[in-house]
Amino acid sequence: xxxxWRAATERALYxxxxxxxxxxxSGHFRTSVIASAAFADAVLELLRxxxxxxxxxxxxxxxxxxxxxxxxVAQVLATAEPSLRDRLRVTAVDLSPRPEGxxxxxxxxxxxxxxxxxxxxxxxxxxxxxxxxxxxxxxxxRLVLVNTRTGDExxxxxxxxxxxxxxxxWWPLSRVGSRxxxxxxxxxxxxxVVTRLTRGRAIAIDYAHPVDNRPPxxxxxxxxxxxxxxxxxxxxxxxxxxxxLDACAEAGRRTGAISxxxxxxxxxxxxxxxxxxxxxxxxxxxxxxxYLRALARASEEGELIDPAGLGGxxxxxQCR
Numbered sequence: 312x313x314x315x316w317r318a319a320t321e322r323a324l325y326x327x328x329x330x331x332x333x334x335x336x337s338g339h340f341r342t343s344v345i346a347s348a349a350f351a352d353a354v355l356e357l358l359r360x361x362x363x364x365x366x367x368x369x370x371x372x373x374x375x376x377x378x379x380x381x382x383x384v385a386q387v388l389a390t391a392e393p394s395l396r397d398r399l400r401v402t403a404v405d406l407s408p409r410p411e412g413x414x415x416x417x418x419x420x421x422x423x424x425x426x427x428x429x430x431x432x433x434x435x436x437x438x439x440x441x442x443x444x445x446x447x448x449x450x451x452x453r454l455v456l457v458n459t460r461t462g463d464e465x466x467x468x469x470x471x472x473x474x475x476x477x478x479x480x481w482w483p484l485s486r487v488g489s490r491x492x493x494x495x496x497x498x499x500x501x502x503x504v505v506t507r508l509t510r511g512r513a514i515a516i517d518y519a520h521p522v523d524n525r526p527p528x529x530x531x532x533x534x535x536x537x538x539x540x541x542x543x544x545x546x547x548x549x550x551x552x553x554x555x556l557d558a559c560a561e562a563g564r565r566t567g568a569i570s571x572x573x574x575x576x577x578x579x580x581x582x583x584x585x586x587x588x589x590x591x592x593x594x595x596x597x598x599x600x601x602y603l604r605a606l607a608r609a610s611e612e613g614e615l616i617d618p619a620g621l622g623g624x625x626x627x628x629q630c631r
């Protein structure tokens with residue numbers, strides 16, 4: 312069956328027997344949540360900042376979008392101080408079934424809450440919002456079609472006007488054969504988050520690239536069992552593509568965001584106290600076990616802020 316990449320990916324990831332309805336993410340790729348509990352500590356510090364900014368409301372939302380197995384919100388809930396934890400309204404949003412053993416206090420739903428007062432965080436969510444792929448031809452950009460069984464490709468028809476406008480603004484193609492992933496569905500998805508903020512902050516964390524440095528042939532990738540594989544949309548692998556976070560930021564501003572910050576995970580986590588600093592050697596003599604624990608923690612933090620790895624992720628922070 313030949314489909315556009317957007318339709319094929321939607322079917323492969325979220326359709327009947329789709330990859331994300333059948334598989335758990337931790338079995339296929341490593342995320343910041345899996346890498347270290349330090350990531351949850353940073354999110355907790357971010358939540359404290361939002362709580363202070365909002366004047367410590369009676370109920371404070373923490374919404375994890377694309378929650379996977381619910382590990383992030385479970386860790387934050389477990390480590391939050393009682394004065395904050397008692398006021399938290401925790402919601403995990405994911406299309407997969409609720410995991411067994413998740414604390415009862417964590418709400419689990421397939422769609423976004425109607426209103427959010429607090430912090431909404433989308434860690435590696437937007438890269439799994441399916442997008443179409445366009446290729447430049449002598450006659451202008453054309454959609455790329457994919458065979459859902461084999462992954463073979465062929466050119467389809469011209470772009471819809473809205474997609475062509477997005478491409479011209481955010482990912483202009485000049486050379487014949489160059490490719491782009493049309494991020495308009497991700498802009499719409501992100502705008503749907505920002506518009507639900509009554510007060511608070513929304514954070515998107517993902518593989519990203521800026522408009523002045525888009526990859527010339529796109530970033531469409533498959534993952535299976537921790538390895539990069541050919542992205543065949545047959546439901547047997549994750550299919551992902553990097554995110555034009557700058558375009559998402561503009562969509563958030565149009566929706567009502569009053570402030571916007573784009574940074575890297577390295578810079579964002581360092582500002583939240585994740586430094587990867589090694590413990591003093593003297594600690595090894597006075598408290599050997601404590602030294603080993605601190606050394607392991609420093610190694611985990613180092614992975615989170617490594618600019619060549621997780622630290623290179625983009626962070627989009629918007630407020631309403």
